[in-house]
Amino acid sequence: MGFNWNFFNRFGWAVLDPDKEMYEWIDQAKKISQQKLDKNYFNKKQLRCGGTWFVGANFLKNDSHGKLNGVSLKGKAVRSIVGRYGKLFSEWDQAQVSICYRGYPQPSKSETLASFNYRKNYFGAHLDGIIPIGQPKRRYAQQYHTFIFGIPLVNFNAFAAPLVVWEGSHQIMRDAISRRLLKSSVKLWKDLDITEIYQEARKEAFLKCEQKKIVVPLGGTYILHRQVLHGVMPWGKHGRSDEKGRMIAYFRPTLKEPQIWLNQNI
Ligand SMILES: [Fe+2]
Secondary structure, three states, X not given: OOOOHHHHHHHOEEEEOOOHHHHHHHHHHHHHHHHHHHOOOOOHHHEEOOOOEEOOOOOOOOOOOOOEOOEOOOOHHHHHHHXXXXXXXXXXXXXXXXXXXXXXXXXXXXXXXXXHHHHHHOOOOXXXXXXXXXXXXXXXXXXXXXXXXXEEOXXXXXXXXXXXXXXXXXXXXXXXXXXXXXXXXXXHHHHOOOHHHHHHHHHHHHHHOOEEEEOOOOOOEEEEOOOOOEEEOOOOOOOOEOOOOEEEEEEOOEXXXXXXXXXXXX
């Protein structure tokens, strides 16, 4: 059995139980990440929130099939994803490794007080691919992901900065953004300012949607709809994880055809 796509279509997320076919890849991803971090082999700009969050964008140098140091990305989740989305993307991107540490988030110079408060109170809720540009920030839909696939690399509990999704928010966000973008040719989407539309849709999602923490044991995985509003809950008093932090790998393959991004049937 793969992901429950009926559930996913309705709520914008789904999980799979631990799958032994995943363990080798997880071990490899964790080992490589740890080695790079121990050797300080990373861009310091990737360490944010006063050193409590390592963004880890494109951190893993996996190949276009997700293979890492000769270890294939395989298992029920991958087969299920390829079954649904395989024709829509041509390569697995280089995975992000997002790591939160005890105390996440802390204020930092690179973040305004308003952004920091939004991170604490609304968990930095966002849609991937909506890019803030300029000062003051305006927002544009510039990256068109097929889905978000999460692979925890360590065990952690529900208080250790878990991912949070607003269930069903993908429908609210997609409808709102579609009303603006679908009037224009797909080539122009990148330049259309959707700041207010995006903020209003987020507010609506906060009011109407349930928050759901996504925590799976090691070997388990999850998938998020590309338009589901999500964020990271602050590390709580009872947060527990591996001593090296709460570590999750994410794949976000780019759609071959950007117009699919707003297609409500896929
Ligand atoms: Fe995200």
